[in-house]
Amino acid sequence: MTTSSDSVDIRRHAGWLPEQGDLEDWLAELCQRVESRGEQPLHPVVAEFKDLIDVDPLVRMYLNEMISQVPKNRRYEKRYVQDVPHLLALINEVMTMAPQFGDSMVMTPLGAILDWTMSTPAGFAAYRxxxxxxxxxxxxxxxCEFLDSPASLSVLNDSPTGWxxxxxxxxIKIEQFEHDPDQEHWGFRSWNDFFTRRFKEDARPVAAPEDESVIVSACESKPYGISVNVQKQDRFWIKNQPYSLQDMLANDESVEEFVGGTVYQAFLSATNYHRWHSPVAGKxxxxxxxxxxxxxxxDSEGAAAAEPAISQSYLAHVATRAIILIEADNPKIGLMAVVEVGMADVSSCVIRPGLRPGSHVTKGEELGHxxxxGSTYCLVFRPGVVADFAVDAVPQPHDxxxxxxxxxxxxxTVRDEPHEEHPAHQH
Incomplete structure (x- = not known):
């Protein structure tokens, strides 16, 4: 087990953005396309952003400075984003662009444009x-509205960049998912419909469905970190990014229940299944x-801060997220929390309609998507609940x-016997 700061370049390995050279090729092509098209009408939301920049001097300062500050940790061949008008033109272009497939994928076009600005001094301030x-x-x-539309299906084809x-x-192992191979676009109605595709009925059976001592994985994911004896309030912005329950759970009144407990975190790759399921049966x-x-x-991560995956513990406290509190049927588990965290372009955390306080979920039942x-998620347990984690759930960041x-x-697995608390320790 390891702290997140020891992690390798997970974001690119996970396919959220390509390797540096491929990213620059993509940016160069986008810049060339924007230049060849000349001045285009701005999407209404991009025009609104332009108006904000024009009237707010601090916003204007942040954006101009982050574009001018070439990061020392990443050697771009040139400054692809020239200035604020150029930035807006590039953003305008990708508003009607669905992600394409590639051996080195650009899954998040807006993130690709903003990539190196995120780790500049002005960028750290701007994005807060x-x-x-x-x-x-x-x-x-x-x-998202575009990705919900039939126009976004243009990337569902059999070309080299088609899905x-x-x-x-x-x-993506499409044979494991529900789709109709005889229909155009496999029967999907939009990019988002394809992206949130469902597994076939028997593709992912629930482990030990009747055994309340077995906790199951909420997402198709790779382990990122396990921390024990987590504090109510901690400095999650420092180098080792400890978990701070009060901040992660948005000051919810349940925080006291989890003080001294365990947080498990894992990340989802760009091509993963992106629906969430309940790790336990409960209310x-x-x-x-x-x-x-x-x-x-x-920014405590220094040069590594350019990779959102390196900042995952930090993002669990500040990023857009869905929080689901479940009172497990197994009293030895009791109250637990599922925290689904949207990273970068992944701003949409959709809780399943009808999932209301008082409703009961079975172990493995869908919670949302x-x-x-790509994204990340956390499970939060009370002290002494977890006896041990499955071997595959132990983070192996260098592999x-x-x-x-x-x-x-x-x-x-849930602990059978009362657990003696230990001093704060983080893995």
Missing amino acids: DRRINAMLKKLLNAW MSEAARST IVKAFNVEGTYYSEA FQFG PAAPQVLVRSKLA
Whole structure:
């Protein structure tokens, strides 16, 4: 087990953005396309962003400075984003662009444009600014509307960059998912419909469905970190990014129950299944969304802050997220929390309609889903609940070939005997 700061370049390994050279090729092509098209009418939300920049001197300062500050940790061949008008033109272009498949994928176009600005001094401040985050939310919601439309299906084809190509089919293992191979676009209605595709009935069985001592994985994901004796309030912005329950759970009154408990965190790759499932059987106590940041990174990580995956513990406290509190049927588990965190372009955390306080969920039942790209999630347990984690659930950050934890597979076992508390310790 390891702290997140020891992690390798998870974001690119997970397929959220390509390797540096491929990213620059993509940016160069986008810049060339924007230049060749000349001045275009701005999408209404991009025009609103422009108006904010024009009238707010601090927002204007942040954006101009972050574009001018070339990061020392990443050697770009040139400054692809020239100035604020150029930035707006590039954003305008991707508002009607669905993610394409590739061996080195650009899953999140807006994130690719903003990539190196996130780790500049001005970028650290800009992406924590409430005014800028409000506009980013509007931009991402508008992009989501496009991804919900039939026009976004243009990337579901069998070309080399299409999601129906042989390479893409192999990568996403489409045979495990519900789809109609005889229909155009496999029967999907939009990019988001394809992205949130469901597994076939028997593809991911629930581990030990009748055994309340077995906790299952909430997402198809790779382990990121396990921390024990987590504090109510901690400095999550420092180098080792400890978990701070009060901040992560958005000051919910349940926080006291989890002080001294355990947090398990895992990340979802861009091509993963992106629906969430209940790790236990129990009653829904609360299910709510929390507004947060979209491209903020942990500047305590220094050069590594350019990679959102390195900032995952930090993002669990500040990013847009869904929080679901479940009172488990097993009294030895009691109250637990599922925290689904939207990273970067992944701003849409959709709680399943009908998931209300008082409703009962079975182990493995669907809770909601992400839209857009890769993300991360946390499970929060009270002190002494977890006896041990499954071998595959133990983080192996330096092994790119480490096994993935399948959704609804065994994640952990509940402790039978009372647990003696130990001093604060973080893995």
